[in-house]
Amino acid sequence: MSAPSFSLVGLGPIINRWKYLVAGAVALAAVVSIVVALLMPNVYRSTAIFIPTNPQTTDPDRLVDGGKLELSGRAEDLDRAITIGESQPVAELAIKKFNLYKHYKAGAPGDDATDNFVLKEFTDNLAIVHNERDAIELTFMDKDKNLAARVANTLVQVIDSVNQQLTLENRRHVLDLYRQRYEYLSTSYERSRQELVGARRRYGIFGLEMQGRYMVKQLIETEAALRKAEASGGDVAGLRRALRGLTKRDGGNLINLESYVQGTDSLSMFTTRVADLQSRLIGARSAFETAELSLKGRIASLYIVQKAYPATKKIKPVRWLIVVGSVVLTFVLSVIFIALLELYRRNRPGAARPA
Structure with a gap:
């Protein structure tokens, strides 16, 4: 079944x-x-x-x-x-x-x-x-x-x-780099500026272009006066001392041709370096301020x-x-x-x- x-x-x-x-x-x-x-x-x-x-x-x-x-x-x-x-x-x-x-x-x-x-x-x-x-x-x-x-x-x-x-x-590191660069350029600029001021005092050069024109004019006038004095029997000794003061460093004049010639190259180099450092310092300060502002900014x-x-x-x-x-x-x-x-x-x- x-x-x-x-x-x-x-x-x-x-x-x-x-x-x-x-x-x-x-x-x-x-x-x-x-x-x-x-x-x-x-x-x-x-x-x-x-x-x-x-x-x-x-x-x-x-x-x-x-x-x-x-x-x-x-x-x-x-x-x-x-x-x-x-x-x-x-x-x-x-x-x-x-x-x-x-x-x-x-x-x-x-x-x-x-x-x-x-x-x-x-x-x-x-x-x-x-x-x-x-x-x-x-x-x-x-x-x-x-x-x-x-x-x-x-x-x-x-x-x-x-x-x-x-x-x-990373932005903080970049800001530190900007700060270091600005501080370095600031120190270099101040040191170069002091060297320029010292060179101006040492060589008696305070303006290359204007001072050169002044010295040439004074030399020409003094030398011409000396030649006239020699011909007419004037104060030849005084004019010779004045001419030596204009041309020699030991002549007693702060501004003289010998110091001017010796200091021209140095002053040109210092002036160029100071101008270059000044422009770089301004750029570095601007970059540092921009980076600092950016770091403080919080953009979503x-x-x-x-x-x-x-x-x-x-x-x-x-x-x-x-x-x-x-x-x-x-x-x-x-x-x-x-x-x-x-x-x-x-x-x-x-x-x-x-x-």
Whole structure:
């Protein structure tokens, strides 16, 4: 005798036979799921949307020189912003700022298990994605809708700050180089200027062009007067002394031709060097002031399209779905259970076979 076959058609009588048990199980599942759903806290989601920029386009040095801000959504800029946002230092900063240890009721910080629990809870509630419009959506979920919005906005600010810090250290080094260059040129200029002043005093040269014309004029007039005196018997000795004073260093004159000739080359070199150092010093000071101003400037590296606002609608739980799902699942499991139980009874050795 072959074993009786089992089909879904026979479920109707089976369910009818066990209807009170199935109904009880379904009712119990509905009551429990309703209680659980009502006890579950509402979770809210706040989203901030921003577009990262190329750090080169927001470099203050470039902007001071006439560059323009440019909106860009390069893949490397997007990846960099997402990497910063998902990094552990950023997470720990937000956890500490908003005291999430207490908020998540995890206990005091310092224990590895507690720290890992809070960090995992934080990262599970955080989502940073690159959307199809080449922008970044930063989403944070929490039972407190105001806290969720504040955390999301703070994370955007931290990402912006860290993004700026990537080039800030190099800019500090550049500023130090500008300062060292300016201080070196300032010292060199002052030393060269003092050497020029000393050379002017030593050689008695205070203006190359005008002084040269004056000396030539005086020499010509004195020599002409000497020739006339020699011819007419005038004061020849006095004119000779005057001529020697104009031509010889030991003649007693501060301004004389011998010192002028000896000092001309030195004065030309010192004057050229001082003028060169002066122009370079002015340029170095301008560059240093520009770099210092740029370092103090804080230009945002992110374009914020939308700030995070407190949500007006919860994201979860979907209570009706929990109740319906629990009821349907309980009903299905109950039917499977009684069907297997009936099948076992029919196929059990010694069980009565239908005629």
